Amino acid sequence: MAEGDAAPQGEEAEDSKKRTSTTNGEPPRTPTGNGNSRPVHEESPLLSASGDEEDDDLIVENGGLEDDHDDYHDTKSLWYMILLTISIGGLQLAWAVELSNGTPYLLSLGLSKSLMALVWIAGPLSGALVQPYVGILSDNCRSSWGKRTPFMVAGSAATIISLLALAWAREIVGGFLGIFGADRASQGVKTSIIVFAVLWVYILDFSINTVQAGIRAFILDCAPSHQQEAANSMASRIIGLGNIVGYLAGFLDLPKYIWFFGNTQFKILCVIACIALGSTVAISITTIKERDPRLEAAGPKTKGGILAFFTTVFRSIRRLPPQTRKVCEVQFFAWIGFFPQLFYSSSYVADIYVQPALEANPHMSPDEIDRLYEKATRVGTFALLVYAIVSLTTNVLLPFFIAPSYDAPLYDSTSSFHSNKSYTTRFSRLLDALVIPGLTLRRAWLCSHLIFATCMFSTLIVRSIAAATALIGIVGISWALTLWAPFAIISAEVSKRDAVRRARQSQARFARQSDGGEAALDIQEDQAGVILGIHNMSIAAPQILATVGSSILFKFLQKPRGTPGDRSIAVVLAAGGISTLVAAYLTSRIKDEVELPAEAIPTEEPTREERRSLSRERGLVRSGSYTGLEY
Template sequence: MVEVERSPTLQGESADKAAKPSPTLSGSTRNPSIERVSKSAHEQSPLLSPTTETLDDDEEEAEEEHELMSEPSAANGEPHDEAEWQETKSLWYMILLTISIGGLQIAWSVELSNGSPYLLSLGLSKSLMALVWIAGPITGTLVQPYIGILSDNCRSKWGKRKPFMAAGALATMVSLCALAWVREIVGGILGLFGADRESKFVHVSIIVVAVLFVYLLDFAINTVQAAIRAFILDCAPSHQQEAANSMASRVVGVGNIIGYVAGYMDLPKYMWFFGNTQFKVLCVIASIALGSTVFLSSATIKERDASLEKAPPKTGGLIAFFKTVFSSIMRLPPQTRKVCEVQFFAWIGFFPQLFYSSAYVGDIYVQPFLEKNPNMTPDEIDKLYEQATRVGTFALLIYAITSLSTNVLLPFLIAPTYDSQVVSSGVSMRSQKSYTTRTSRFFDSIVIPWLTLRRAWLIAHCIFAACMFSTLIVSTVWGATVIIGVVGVSWALTLWAPFAIISAEISKRHALRRSRQSEGGMSMGENDDEDDDDSDQAGIILGIHNMAIAAPQIIATLGSSILFKFLQKPRGTPGDHSLSVVLAAGGIFTLFAAFLTSRIKDEVEVPGEALEDGRRGNRRETRPMLAQRQSFGGLEY
């Protein structure tokens, strides 16, 4: 039988099998060693770990070019079994898998950076603003777990997550555009009944409807975010969860920069055909970005056919929902539980930083002017704060650039922990590659062995706390901008580390469970109860993780309000340092989060894995292995 050569992106064979020469070449006069290396180069993924064999200079350059140009053929393929789903994926596969979360981030950035000024322009008071923006934490606490349960139980032939991604994206686009044109919509409808557009009734109606659209927007955004995060987890192999989530954080960083740059530009001047105001153009751009990226991910990445899975359990109403959530919280995997504990305390500090960073920088900017001119007119104060807002926005742009740069560069330095093993057919095995290149050897040489992802996350918490404490003593715009920029390092790890740790644990558990079921070697007995329970599926677990993020935001909002009540001064009054105190208070909670991070293990251990290996006579390897350059990296893809 002639051995058929497989696509570079499908890596099901072991290193030994890949090293065997093709029977069709047995009579060839070519050098067998070169044939073996050449064959391996085609059969093995450029993401797999190198061993000791090397290529000459010409072959190295050809191989690197081949790696850069490889297409994600697995995305459109028809995987037949668990081993094929666990095959190492290419760079383009990872980009297509995560690009939708970048489009979502553009929508988020529009709401966060321009939502408050827009609502104020409609006439909403600042005292009511807190009641509006608390919609985010509330919907995040309730909506994402609920969407997680619904998607886990979805049995559509399109997959579990894609229907919710499509519905959530469509609802987000409609809510954004409706919010931007709320004056025209409400005024036009009421005008049909003879109402005067300048009347107080119409004015109040516009505000009420705008607040309603904000809540609908947060509901829709949380829906699509829950679906996208679970989609990334489901479609990335177990040994590439760290790589997939790092790529997602990179894409989020790109989305942030696009959103901030767009907000800084005078868009109506260049894109007048999208609307006559900045907010209208931003909403149209965000809608196009979200719709196109979700469509691209859905069209190119194949999801498991959920209709082939067993029927979901019957669900009841609201009581059943809370019962399921509570049951899942009690059954959280150990690593995931620790990550949620870290996130709860970390986000008490992160939430004020996200909302008040630009105001903090702007407040430092206005202080010298207020001290020199204490009797400024309201118009002069408005112009001063308008300029301060631009200065604060520039600091956020530096923050976004720092975050993206960290996500691009840091993976080359971190020793991989959660990507070091592949789980396929119930066997824990190491990814191996039968050759190295100059590029791969260079990248391996710059890895810092002791710097694991978990330790980098711990350091990031300490950096964040130090920056927040520094706000109490920094008194220059340049110094404040540097502080906010450095915080971008912590934000990059926050977007990457927790999702990578959780995804690695969930994916590994599911891979083991599917391998047991596909092999039929074990019945659904008492030893499999935990693995087969639907309460530990990706959707609900990621929803609970988001609860650990959203719930502390409510605490942070209430705590910040109390501090502002006692410390803030009227707008335009010099000597107001309330923002610094609020930010520094958040740093205290982040230090406790750093302590909890130190308790997380650097390896994901799944109960029952040792038993599963023992039944097959396999002995697990526990030694660390530097496989980062092959499961995540730049040129080495």
């Protein structure tokens, strides 16, 4: 990690103990090393063991209470952004394995398409419940590891176990029942294998959503508010790399090269995903340091239980920030279309591949059909590889042409007010020239919905492998914006609101005003975990509708495996394109820039200490461009 990216350590430890006291009814305050003081709260790890309220001593070690606000809002380097977001690439590799090979694997176990569609309800169901719950838990976490790290570690471990159990389902169930003399070829054993695999699909999706909730909040917490677009753009690039690795691995004949990981394609892919997830999460949490949550003022205590969870979620939904609420509305309709595309794209291409062979030879043996579909799955995976390459290319190149919503502070910690960059370089001027006037991130997102809908409608008429692969590849543009735009818009708003809250607390500290009750309320409302969890609910809920709708369509339109003339997947994809048009309309109603509350805008030039605390969050202006390279 680049020098200066870690949390501030402050000056050397003071040898003498500083006594805390109350003045004019204020809470005890501790020195910060810069001449100011910070309120002491009940969960501070630096409070002494003494129970005397008047004579408690506070030991300040290594500037432990030095205000870490400035460093966390300083502009971060490219290397910092890579380390911050690399864990989401490992997670995406696990997703890629499930998306590209999960459906063919379940079909090979004997599931019908209609039942398989109901199995995939595990993803949206876990997203709707797990992510908000994990968000609330992590918001209230006071671990020395940080708020998000414990959930990233636990979720990763569970995901790894789930992938391995799913991949070796036949061996585990067949070996266990074989102890009691059961024949592995019997229908009872086959049914048991299906039930076991479906169970681990659910556990896998719950585990992945736990990791995802932690990683998304981790990125938001550790990236400065004026670099939220940059952080989420980098995250989408890392996701693109994870997709490419996953789909490329799925396209290759892995048992031929790395047979020691397993004797089937799916087993080897699961092992690769486990290694990638474990290593990338380890890199992120060991190189990027979260704020110590024990130094933050504790929010109000909440009751546990299911009823309390839903009460908290519904209350948080009612008070969502305005931009976030609009993004959630867009996501609801967009993901009715995206969910079938994610799970059935490879099967759509594979069905086109097998149709000529089935028509030429309608009486193929089961073994011949299995071999045909195995090759067809690799052809479908190649289309997803093209899709991933287009998505990554879009994520790399598009930021150069996007006019940034904001990325430069109105003033910084070392100078008075300014409105533009103090210097430019030939390279920066070149990058500025690439920006397309008026092409904001929100407008690019709107265009991506229209592109997606057009491609989905086209699946009804496309009947060649090349054209189908091209269609899926073009959808990669829409996928790139889906991974970037909504998270960037929400993260920018949440981060700025969080910065305003910190600014108010700082102002109250400077003015020696006690405002503990309102501060606790702000902390509860503006926590990243629960807001991102609610956003994921807006993604997950429509997936449940899409799953049920897909199951109904498959029930009436599908034909038995190996029967020519099956067009059911194309119909399901086209139906999803209709809802995406509604998402495009709703996107047009979103504002291009996050507005700050009026009270957050400075009315006069602040003092030096106020500038240090407030420079990154109050009043941001549009600077030259967001290059995606210069952070």
